[in-house]
Amino acid sequence: MFPITILHVLLLIEIILHCSYGQRDKKFFRKDYKYLEDTESFYKIHTISKSWQDARKTCKLEGASLFYPVDEAESNSVIKMWTSEQAFEQVFIGISSLLVKGAFITIDGVSISDIYHKWSKGEPNNANGNEDCVVMRRNNGAFNDYNCAAKQRFICKKTLASLEWNSACNMPDTGYTYSETFGRCYKFHLTPKNWTEAYATCNAEQSFLAIIESQAEADYFVKLTQEAPKDLVRGNYLRGAVLLGFHNVDEEGWISIKGTALEDVGYSKWGNQQPDGGDSEKCGSMFYNGKLNDLGCHHKCFFICECDNLIDVTFDERFATL
Numbered sequence: 001m002f003p004i005t006i007l008h009v010l011l012l013i014e015i016i017l018h019c020s021y022g023q024r025d026k027k028f029f030r031k032d033y034k035y036l037e038d039t040e041s042f043y044k045i046h047t048i049s050k051s052w053q054d055a056r057k058t059c060k061l062e063g064a065s066l067f068y069p070v071d072e073a074e075s076n077s078v079i080k081m082w083t084s085e086q087a088f089e090q091v092f093i094g095i096s097s098l099l100v101k102g103a104f105i106t107i108d109g110v111s112i113s114d115i116y117h118k119w120s121k122g123e124p125n126n127a128n129g130n131e132d133c134v135v136m137r138r139n140n141g142a143f144n145d146y147n148c149a150a151k152q153r154f155i156c157k158k159t160l161a162s163l164e165w166n167s168a169c170n171m172p173d174t175g176y177t178y179s180e181t182f183g184r185c186y187k188f189h190l191t192p193k194n195w196t197e198a199y200a201t202c203n204a205e206q207s208f209l210a211i212i213e214s215q216a217e218a219d220y221f222v223k224l225t226q227e228a229p230k231d232l233v234r235g236n237y238l239r240g241a242v243l244l245g246f247h248n249v250d251e252e253g254w255i256s257i258k259g260t261a262l263e264d265v266g267y268s269k270w271g272n273q274q275p276d277g278g279d280s281e282k283c284g285s286m287f288y289n290g291k292l293n294d295l296g297c298h299h300k301c302f303f304i305c306e307c308d309n310l311i312d313v314t315f316d317e318r319f320a321t322l
Helices: 004-021 052-061 072-085 195-204 215-227 317-321
Strands: 034-036 041-050 090-096 133-137 143-146 152-159 177-179 184-193 241-247 283-287 292-295 301-307
Touching: 034 072, 041 052, 041 072, 052 090, 052 152, 052 195, 090 143, 184 195, 184 215, 195 241, 195 301, 215 301, 241 292
Parallel strands: 090 152, 241 301
Antiparallel strands: 034 041, 041 152, 090 133, 133 143, 177 184, 184 301, 241 283, 283 292
16 A cells, blocks of 8 residues: 555646646537647637737637647638638738738747748738738638738637646636635736726636625635735736726616625625725725725726636626726
8 A cells, every 4th residue: 555645646646637638638628619620729719800919818818829820731620610600701810020020920939931821912011011910811811911900800729738727616727726615716816907907807717807795705805815926016006906896887886797786795895985986986896905995997906806617707898998
């Protein structure tokens, strides 16, 4: 029989391997991504147009990357999927010359000469002197340089080989920690964002901006905040507050992002003299001590995302322009 210490080590290794590779054999990444067997990768076609930079950010938030074809076979496979699902003619791909004008590289820093690069006739032509990004055409897989600020649809990609799995939280993001007390998973974000950006980030991670539903959960959030290496974060952001999932955007009283009145959520302990911002402070947060606070939606703060694998994570467009 193995000594107990060796058994613990073996169990730990098994847990780590399952966490990292547990979904590879099932070939599952996210329910909104489609797996293509011949490329051994997952893809999602985004039908809402965005600038090239915003498209890249969106893919990154989803744990993926902005797609570009590594070879003709992948180009053909993705175009086949694209044609079967959508009718629009072009998408942004993960190639640009933003670093050095005219030197096109992938988002991974690979020269375009080392991958598939089928340019349309006369392209790239840098029309109007501002075409540093690239679109791919659906009808023939050809490339065209394009204005990065213009909005286009796009495709995100995740390779099977890069897939890791958080078994405790049943999701690919290993940054979430499971709480046995609450039966949910939480992630403290150390990149300060405004309330709208925080909401969108949690949504992209298939979670939601956290909601305190009890004193015990408030105490847990205080603990998360205390343990986070906040003091190492530099930059211009509002210290002392953590963004949470409640608001008064509709000016009809404070409600959670699920639509429940704050006083009915289970926790509504405001900080001293709060809320005090009136029409200028419509978004919700907590002080580092767990007491609730209103603030302007434009303020950048740390935030907490929560996942219970039950909520509909459809994006609420009311929060897109706060």
